[in-house]
Amino acid sequence: MAPTDTVAAHGPEGGYDPQAVQAKWQERWAAADPFRAGGADDTRPRKYVLAMFPYPSGDLHMGHAENYLYSDIVARSWRHRGYNVLNPIGWDSFGLPAENAAIKRGADPREWTYANIDQQKAGFRSYGVSFDWNRVLHTSDPEYYQWNQWLFQRLFERGLAYRKESPVNWCPVDQTVLANEQVVDGHCERCGAEVIKKKLTQWYFRITDYADRLLDDLNQLEGFWPHKVIQMQRNWIGRSVGADIDFEIEGRAEKVTVFSTRPDTLYGATFMVVAPDSDLAAELASGSTPEVRMRFQDYLETVQKQTEIERQNTDRPKTGVFLDRYAINPINGERLPIWAADYVLADYGHGAVMAVPAHDQRDLDFAREFGLPIRVVVDTTAPATGAIPVIAEDGPLSEDADDIESIDPAKTGVALTGEGRLINSGSLDGLSKRNAITRITEELEAAGTGRASKSYRLRDWLISRQRFWGTPIPMVHTEDGRIVPVPEDELPVRLPDAHGLDLAPKGTSPLGAASEWMATTDPETGAAALRDPDTMDTFVDSSWYFLRFLSPGNDSVAFDPTEAQRWAPVDFYIGGVEHAILHLLYARFITKVLFDMGLVDFTEPFSSLINQGMVILGGTKMSKSKGNLVLFHEELATHGADALRVALAFAGPVEDDKDWADVSTTGAQKFLSRAWRIAQDVTSEPDVVWAEGDVALRRVTHRLWAEAPGLIEQTKFNVVVARLMELVNAIRKTIDTGAGPADPAVREAAEAVAMILDLFAPHTAEEMWEALGYEPFVGLVGWRQADPTLLVEDTVTAVVQIDGKVRGTLEVSAKIDGADLEALARADERVVRSLAGREITRAIVRAPKVVSFSTN
């Protein structure tokens, strides 16, 4: 141990010097590596703590300070409570910003990325985060991304990775495709440009195969994940239950299937609509008259010129063209005209719908626009005017014919979507909506023209990107047009040197221009072949990184299933709500795939999830462009790591946004130096007998021991800090005006402060622990149990209420019985005065806390 250590921790006048304390302990932690997770021989129960890993965009910011503080608090608390804790860190280091920075500076994205990583690593060290530094990963290392390629090939084998040509979201600025999840309000999530649709052949992961499991398994997470996130995922997956119905098409051999959530309204179908950008529309048009073909072509072009924003505007009038083709309603043989209209989406359901204008608002708007017939088949006045508000059994139709007249959708323009009874529907007449759905589905199934079916809002995950800085897709395009995996022993397919490559976005991957890199051989024939020039969405990287932390440096497998069994799933996961859909949905998907492969024994990756709020400034998000950044390294320099950590932890509930204007680093600093001074003031030796100490102070200490673990589990970190402040205040009082600094209770309490303060202010806590005469590290010390005898008070304050208002308080024994308490209450001077002669008609006694009198 360096001889200057103890001296260095004191300021010029012997006061508390946070910077010196900080430097001293960081050095010792770096040397001793105390937060390394225990290995296979460690018999303690395990806990896996994880904060969503950072993107190396520059120096750490206040959002990081908050995020990794919270996970560190939990990790430290679990260590104190006897767990073998894994608290790893890595970097999500592939992605566009590095590439864009590289283009701007004409540099290699690698240099930018790894320089930023180094800066962030140093930042975490100086923030006192108790990471296990032996497991660091960077997704841009070939040692990591080779396992992305391995994963891709496993998905390919299972038919879960495939290529298709389809209209895709295209960002005209970043010049790359985007996943559905990366389009926010019609704009590119990254750069904000308006997204357009483009028809391209791309790689997809078949996440829709897992839609039901992704939806149903959310039930398991209820209570452990934020309700909001669960709900958002449910909406995103968007399962609709209904039926597929097959329609014959005149002049076409194959039937067209439509999906409907309201098969009960089949008798009300008066036309059919197909998505203009679907193959079906093109085919139907081409089989029609030249005039129709021309009008359709014009319409299609207009539609394709629209941005997503324009298309999503539901207020605009319905447009479409008649294709002069007809479908046959399978239930009654009616001839339905077929239209192409852009309110029908090509990639939902089957890209075609049966239009029931009386009972669907969009169909109604369209029918009224183009003068198509409207037929009511559900009498919605039946439940509304009848005696039974909700129909459980089938019953008679509405008697009142005027009612249905007054709500005629053709006149009101309002579709009838509510409950009701079927009319004009043959065998369905008189049935309730629900019963009619069941009946018609059975009838269609019997006739072979339909079946129960589900549809999802969720689309397959588009994972290929036309950019350089990502994982190369490990596939080979052969001369004869086959697409085959790169042999596993040739993985990883490494990125080429970026020097000499034009990385500027141009709509195709820059890798395509690296001709030497592109040239490869057909693994089967040895003939010349080409690599796939695209790279993977970086969300592939982050969909399984939590497993790689379990097998760092393992070069034979992505992760060791035994280690996964030991540590995973993650016990505590924390990150911003911006990943509520993207990352969390993808990670859940990949986990289920790995489960199906038998590589993990769980189906959900994150057992509990917390979304921390944002750090904002003056009510708005901080951003470089607004110039309202509070800089992490400046705050560290002026207030020190501990003050910053305490101030953030104390600022409010974890989930709430924290306005930096309300975060008091100076208050935190004041508290820390008060805490530190208490450790200096203790004059007793470590072997004192606590039981001989001041009982009042001991009660405060033990109440905290009793409360702290539960409060941490509930992530009420701000309350724990408040309790610590109370304890420090109580110790101060005992030292100055009570039992004095030599009292054993003062030592007992000061030690408690050091052990619990370690969660928030680890440097100060270590310094206190040392001052109290112990060896480092307080961060590894087991917490004490509360003494139950110190948790029960001798006397309590009982409250006397009269007609619900507090009219008196009584100091009574905690063991007082109800009758005695009531007698005391009745005799109390203030109570008697408040009663003013009124008679007590009822007394409720909850000894020893409450007496409640009612009067008349």
Add this chain to the structure above:
RNA sequence: GCCGGUGUGGCGGAAUGGCAGACGCGACCGACUCAAAAUCGGUUGCCCGAAAGGGCGUGUGGGUUCGACUCCCACCACCGGCACCA
């Protein structure tokens, strides 16, 4: 439009159905100081009152209860997600 969440002092926020406002920030008063800063002590929900004391108070209106920030119903405001998804 559909789904979800949140409303508590000047501010951040506490509160198993049992004294609302813990803890802190800010403010005010005082001690120390030539003075200031730092530090320490005190006061601080609003209204009436010299005080004792009283009245009112957790978005609004109802309800359940001896007792409601907490539970139920309706409404208002704000925030978030989805949105021509058949």
